[in-house]
Amino acid sequence: LHAFDRYQETAGAEIQRFEDLYRNVPKDHKRILERTIAYNKNFEEARSRIEINARLCKLIVNHGLEYYNITRAELSVFEKENEKTAKKPAHRSMVSQALKHMVRDYSPEGKPERDATFPYILSTISSELSPPPADSYSKGYKILLPGSALGGLAYDISLLGPHLHITTNEYSSAMNLAYRYISSSSVQTTPIIIHPYLETWSHARTRSSILRPVELYPPATTPGYQPPLLIEGDFTLSFHHQSSHYDMIATLFFIDTAQNLLSYLETIFNLLRPGGMWVNVGPLLYGTAPWLQLSKEEVVRVAEEVGFVFEES
Template sequence: MPIPEYVQVHQVVVTVQQAENATNGEAPINLTSPRHEEEKTRLLSFLSRSNGKWDAHHPRHRLLDALHDYVRYEERQTAELGKWRRLYKSASAAQKKLLEREVGYTAKLDAVAALIAHNQRLCDAIVENGLRFYAVDRAELDDHIRLREADGKAADRVSVSQALKHYVRDWAAGGRGERDAAFPCILQALQSLFPDRLADGEPPQPAVKVLLPGSGVGRLGHEIAALSFEVTSNEWSMYMNLAYRYLEANPRVASSNAHPFIDNWSHHATTADMFRGVTFPDRAIDPFAVLLVEGDFTNAFTSTKNNRRQHFDVIVTHFFIDTARNLMAYLDTIHALLPVGGYWVNFGPLLYGTGPYVQLSLEEIVSVVFAMGFEFVDAPEVCGDLTFENQKIRGREAVYGFNERALVKNAYQAQAWVMRKTR
């Protein structure tokens, strides 16, 4: 059946272009970057099957799993849609007659199916770019998919959908409200800490080095880099890394499009809101402005082959520290990677996940980091109101929901602080 007229399907631009011609002058591009070349060499070695024990935790295994899940996006979403089709059959004949006449419910289900197929084309482009970037043969991926499915392991539907929604949060106009709740606090803090980083309009030598773990699909890192900081981002999730590598290869404004809200049938004011397409990125991207280091934060920068202890001037944690299985390991790593006099800038909630080793209150975190050798410095007022009268922690509401038109709001009283390592 035809898609209802209120649904606008935009063609996804999926051409993967080389850095030297990707932006057609829309963003500054460095034709080469030694630190990017060095990291790519390290990454491919890190992903080698010979690097450690081959099991589900091996980074190449996790990469292939994520690629499998992107490949099967349409299949998994269509199976979920099939459940809604079957449940609709339980409505009475009179109820279905009314629904078909007034809202065209079957046509709505068919429209979702068409938009799922549209999103699959973007997923296919992410996969093809990932195969090229990570030097993975399609035959290797096909074998991995065959073995995984023969073992009864279905593709993960939720993780791919969440990655597509992160394009909205980080790189679409619709995510600006969420970004504006957090980014000004972090950016103003960095500017106030290093007001003399620019000399006669030129970046200083050496550059101020900022590390951003848990970077997702990367917008905050690029905003920091635009202020003339040297930014290294870090992300463990292969879903996010594949999505970001696709952006690096397709950096032009509005070069891609997705319909990210079709898998959630709740909290929509209109059907058009549910079906709407989102174009991204909303600003041109310089692929070499930020270095992405893939891997687990607690060991990616402390290994013998990639030792960055006391290397970074600032560590920025944005919606990150509560993702830890072991919060103390995060705190130990932050301490190890900063020199004495280095800064830790934090903004985010304390929503602990599944099975954390420890779950600390804000007050307890303060006690622990003081004992480790940190002290507070002033955070900008834009970070919110003081949480404790005797401490320089500020809190403000920060929405985390991806969909600014939804009839529900998920918000945190995010906590922000700036700390200096004293010992």
């Protein structure tokens, strides 16, 4: 909540840092830059679009306060105390990542990435978990998606049929806040407009690619639609009471987030019922300070030692 609430200040501070650095450019170089590309206008262009993002961030905060039963006064007290002791401002990067995940999961711009990854999981579910008779939908199949982020994959799975009972899990509070908001916004008839690329100016082909707007379309629902159940928290700790509970666990861009990958593998194995399936899509792009950095071959060998039996797909 703090990071979303302070987004305009922290994102604006990053643009101000860029502008302060530009002051170091020699005057004769500035004349060339201003004459040819009007570089100085980029700062105000970015700030005006940060205001648009900030309006969405405030809506996310307001929804989060209501959902978690937190008062604005309580948040203000927390922010003041936290800002006294924090070495860095509220985590702007968390908000930036949440905005980019919105693009992946709920925008036309994110469709190529969805199309490159989602079908592997969707097709496996369709082929392996065929619908039972209509009168036994309530039994159906239990599917768990750890590392569910903004819930786009979970939503697409839910469209496969009411026989699939979906639980999602996400550790990041920023992702959970954004998901809680966007999954409640399906009544909107107009898209949500954001500018998700304002704070990183590297690797840009054009300036317009940094400043461009992206349209988000919240997930549409129909009467009787049952949304996935979100369990917030650490995947390895949040489901200890559900041993042998799930028919399938699907992981997308997830297993490389582990500090200890073996803990993930053991948790997945223990949560699956006998004969249950784990389907995984994603790279092994390890984050900061993981205890293990296994190759694909090593992941397979260790998973087999845990008890998995791999099938050709």
